[in-house]
Amino acid sequence: MLTDLFLNSPNNSLMTSLGSISDECFQNSKFHLAELVVREAQIGLMVLDTNEKIVLFNDWLSKAANLKETEALGKGLTELFPELKDSRLQNAVETSLQMGFPALLSQSLNRAPFPLFAGEEERRMGLRIEQQIQVIPLGSGDSPRFSLVQIANVSVAVKRENMLLEQAKELKRNLIIDGLTGVYSRRYWEEQTLIELRKARRACLPVAMIMLDVDLFKNYNDAYGHQEGDLCLARVAKAAANALKRPRDILARYGGEEFVALLPETDLEGATVVSKRILQFVESLQIAHKQSDVASYVTVSMGVSCGFPSEGESQEIILSEADQALYIAKAVGRNRVVLCKNKGFFTTDGNAINSSLPERRYR
Amino acid sequence: MFVLNDLQQDALLEIFNIGVGKAAAALSKMTSEEVLLSVPTLEFLEWEEAKQHLPGNGKIICGISQRFDGPFNTEAILMFPEEKSLEIIRYILGLDSLLERLTEMEQEALCEIGNIVLNACMAPIADIFSAEFRATMPEYRSGTSEHVLSVDVAETNRVIMLMLVKLQMEKHEIEGYLAFLSVLPDIQRLTANVDRFISEFTK
Amino acid sequence: MTSKTVLIVDDSRLSRMIIKALILEKYPDWQVMETTNAEQTLSLVDTIEEPNLITLDVNMPGMDGLSLAAIIRKTWENVPIVIMTANVQESVSRKCAELKVGFVEKPITADSVSKALTYME
Numbered sequence: 001m002l003t004d005l006f007l008n009s010p011n012n013s014l015m016t017s018l019g020s021i022s023d024e025c026f027q028n029s030k031f032h033l034a035e036l037v038v039r040e041a042q043i044g045l046m047v048l049d050t051n052e053k054i055v056l057f058n059d060w061l062s063k064a065a066n067l068k069e070t071e072a073l074g075k076g077l078t079e080l081f082p083e084l085k086d087s088r089l090q091n092a093v094e095t096s097l098q099m100g101f102p103a104l105l106s107q108s109l110n111r112a113p114f115p116l117f118a119g120e121e122e123r124r125m126g127l128r129i130e131q132q133i134q135v136i137p138l139g140s141g142d143s144p145r146f147s148l149v150q151i152a153n154v155s156v157a158v159k160r161e162n163m164l165l166e167q168a169k170e171l172k173r174n175l176i177i178d179g180l181t182g183v184y185s186r187r188y189w190e191e192q193t194l195i196e197l198r199k200a201r202r203a204c205l206p207v208a209m210i211m212l213d214v215d216l217f218k219n220y221n222d223a224y225g226h227q228e229g230d231l232c233l234a235r236v237a238k239a240a241a242n243a244l245k246r247p248r249d250i251l252a253r254y255g256g257e258e259f260v261a262l263l264p265e266t267d268l269e270g271a272t273v274v275s276k277r278i279l280q281f282v283e284s285l286q287i288a289h290k291q292s293d294v295a296s297y298v299t300v301s302m303g304v305s306c307g308f309p310s311e312g313e314s315q316e317i318i319l320s321e322a323d324q325a326l327y328i329a330k331a332v333g334r335n336r337v338v339l340c341k342n343k344g345f346f347t348t349d350g351n352a353i354n355s356s357l358p359e360r361r362y363r
Numbered sequence: 364m365f366v367l368n369d370l371q372q373d374a375l376l377e378i379f380n381i382g383v384g385k386a387a388a389a390l391s392k393m394t395s396e397e398v399l400l401s402v403p404t405l406e407f408l409e410w411e412e413a414k415q416h417l418p419g420n421g422k423i424i425c426g427i428s429q430r431f432d433g434p435f436n437t438e439a440i441l442m443f444p445e446e447k448s449l450e451i452i453r454y455i456l457g458l459d460s461l462l463e464r465l466t467e468m469e470q471e472a473l474c475e476i477g478n479i480v481l482n483a484c485m486a487p488i489a490d491i492f493s494a495e496f497r498a499t500m501p502e503y504r505s506g507t508s509e510h511v512l513s514v515d516v517a518e519t520n521r522v523i524m525l526m527l528v529k530l531q532m533e534k535h536e537i538e539g540y541l542a543f544l545s546v547l548p549d550i551q552r553l554t555a556n557v558d559r560f561i562s563e564f565t566k
Numbered sequence: 567m568t569s570k571t572v573l574i575v576d577d578s579r580l581s582r583m584i585i586k587a588l589i590l591e592k593y594p595d596w597q598v599m600e601t602t603n604a605e606q607t608l609s610l611v612d613t614i615e616e617p618n619l620i621t622l623d624v625n626m627p628g629m630d631g632l633s634l635a636a637i638i639r640k641t642w643e644n645v646p647i648v649i650m651t652a653n654v655q656e657s658v659s660r661k662c663a664e665l666k667v668g669f670v671e672k673p674i675t676a677d678s679v680s681k682a683l684t685y686m687e
Contacts, residue, residue, distance in 0.1 A: 106475040
């Protein structure tokens, strides 16, 4: 092997060992080619002997480390790079020399062990080249062993991957948040509902839900245009979300101008308080609505229901009751809250609503 | 079928047990978590049979493998179910789980973890045999365990040695495996080494 | 030195052979007993006199060596116990310290066995 010949030469340096070969022979030899390759390779190459002394230090490394080859040769690894003392890299070099095992040092787990910089600017700013390092034992058996440390610049790959992660984060945010209104998405609401219902079932606690609809929103859009309509939805959503006080309470856009709230560990009484607060918060926005026959401003209607998942009341049942209550709230005049309790419907003051309305199917 | 006598089998298991102990210690150090080890199993099987014994139930697993050539040749593999590989690596790197697949950089980090664990495992084995192994760089593979552990097609009809150890990390409910695969000629070299090792103590 | 009794608990026959050989090489008149698992060991605990030293493997089929050490201690409060394992995790050495038992790293060699024997003193 070519490298064996280089490295087993009694002289420490690759270059001095080559100097002993006659010039003509050298020019034509594979050594010359190998020397050129090592010198020009766009990757860091360093070889250490059994005493962990540097016997090869190529140009790429020399430039990135801002060290002349002559400054590096003959020095110990930690003598040249004191910060590598007791590092994983030093350990890997020792293992490769003693056991003959190779080692991979990933950028993720090691970042940038060597003080290598792409240029002066980066050096001044302390921005190291991101490194992937391979430690490869050379030679085996009776011949003396060497350790090749190969350093690749993976800065571009790191940057690309960080971009990918940023995009994934953005994507994930979009899955959680409704883009138009800024409240939670229906998908996230459903995920959380599953989790909360499971918790409530185990702990025998109630879960309440509120269905909310912006009154006569179609008229609002007709009167003010879709752009104003979108703004109105966002403002109402924000006000409603602000009316939810506990961190686990979640308001999500259910679709169109409909919103839904999940209130874990809340009974009907608690949910009534919350829904009345929503009504009040939206009212205080005083968004003018000239096409409404309910009020001169934008109002909302809500249906409230509560259930014990431990007694077999599923998400579908609780939501469907809230939806029916909402339907009744709209049917009996809008701008109000209707509660569903034991299959009956009530005002927030506890008065029963005798409704002979046809039952609306839960979507 | 290839059989070892009791003492050979026992010696082989004990030698690997020592390696696996060091491997578990290395993994524990990286994850700051206790790693529980099963008692290793050792079987000599035809590849077709061996496939039935592989862990993972046909699920996708991630494996890091390194080939060690020395007193005997073996393919050493550290493997985890895919979703658990994500969990381990992101736990070690302190990252959020945003993507459902390992990124290139994460695969590389997993390779490094495999490298540390497998080297830790083989070092005492080399010491016991007073010999050296040449080892390849760690390689990342993902697929079913059959694919990840696949042996050379030309050798598939021959007897292979399959050694399996289960690694359990309790806090993260992670179960991984360390597997060692050797084909027949290597098994014979291995047993010759084991015999030499035994004779040193029983003379 | 008067004759001593050592109990070796290890599922590996070879490990037991090696430990025994290394002890008898140094102290031919000592008595060495062997068991291969926790169950065997515990039935022995009820029938024999307290030995001068017990060496325990950790990774054995059935109960592991550390749990076994805790149970042995209920009968023989002060018997010197030494754990012999290649499993050098922090959690293992911590448990050893809690149980006040010795800890010797495998592989089994003349050195590791003499280190194990020092726990008798």
